[in-house]
Amino acid sequence: MATLCDDLVTSIQISTIWKIPYKGGEWKPCVNRSSQVTGLPESNGFIYVEANGGLNQQRTSVCNAVAVAGYLNATLVIPNFHYHSIWKDPSKFKDIYDEEYFISTLKNDVRIVDRIPEYLMERFGSNMSNVHNFRIKAWSSIQYYKDVVLPKLLEEKVIRISPFANRLSFDAPPAVQRLRCLANYEALRFSNPLLTIGESLVERMRKRSAINGGKYVSVHLRFEEDMVAFSCCVFDGGEQEREDMIAARERGWKGKFTKPGRVIRPGAIRINGKCPLTPLEVGLMLRGMGFTKNTSIFLASGKIYNAEKTMAPLLEMFPNLHTKETLATEEELAPFKNYSSRMAAIDYTVCLHSEAFVTTQGGNFPHFLLGHRRYLYGGHAKTIKPDKRKLALLFDNPNIGWKSFKRQLLNMRANSDSKGVEIKRPNDSIYSFPCPDCMCHANKTDNSRSSSAA
Incomplete structure (x- = not known):
């Protein structure tokens, strides 16, 4: 690829990237809290769920559990966060979220308690493992819960659902979607x-972005050792990288990648756009899209694999690049440092309030940010989601010139802009596509909301 030169890069103002192309106009949050004053009907029993996965997979569990409990007129026990061998984070719900605020916000819609009454648990020897556990298929309909789960709930008064991540279909009636x-x-x-440290880092990023009017770009970089290992892609680390990846796969997924007959084809994985972008590739992509070296970048990431070597070109292209570790002192981060979910929550907050968010690999983190940013920014995502198959072809083409590369990347950025506002289709995630279930047109009165949000 041609040498990267500042005078070849189309300079852009961060504040003018997005044009809101959707003809229907802007959207606004449109979620009604119940105002009923008569109180909820008598509970049908208690539902206990175990939320598995990392920060945002657990978030899926919590939201789905609220919807199921509300629909079945059950009392939800604050979800238990299941300890995972990969994330190694023993955080409880109250460590991540404001439990009192959560219960208070939902009090007119769903009963929520922090424990099951002892008089009920005595029937099960005060041992949750003795409570009937539903092994529910992924993406089950809400009707399944009504037909199969509710009768058992009425009979036992306490049921358990574990695991409970993606156990509720995205296609659901308005009452479920509202919850x-x-x-x-x-x-x-x-x-x-x-919340305190997250907001502090947002403010520090804005101060460091004074040259851009306080606006900054956030990038979710997935180039940690476990991600590189799990992808089975090959980068330029040679024999040392190969040994590191073999060891990492065995630590995290014993035997998964060495089963007899399993063939790993790194080249095919890359062509299919499944390889995580390297820091160098992220830098080239952003410069091709028109971001200059003066752009302020917040990098959300875990510990980057071989960071001293792999991060050098990205830092050279974007010297105004910051992470939570460079924005906060060691003392400020100390209470969160050994908890992956809490560190991810800090990244989430700073990314949420950036002018533009760049996702490089997919997963639950960008999945939720995509929708949350739509919710905050008039229905528009302000998110760059690159075509990684096309990127692989561009990066691997030895004959492409910088002008041609830049033209392709500018088109890719424009495509992200045009897809900034998208309406949820039946099987889309409501957490990525809040329109129209969670939002309504800003130019309409409160009385003419989407029926899905009513």
């Missing part, structure tokens, strides 16, 4: 310690 919206966008607020 999901209310839980995700209104009730789930990070705990005060996380």
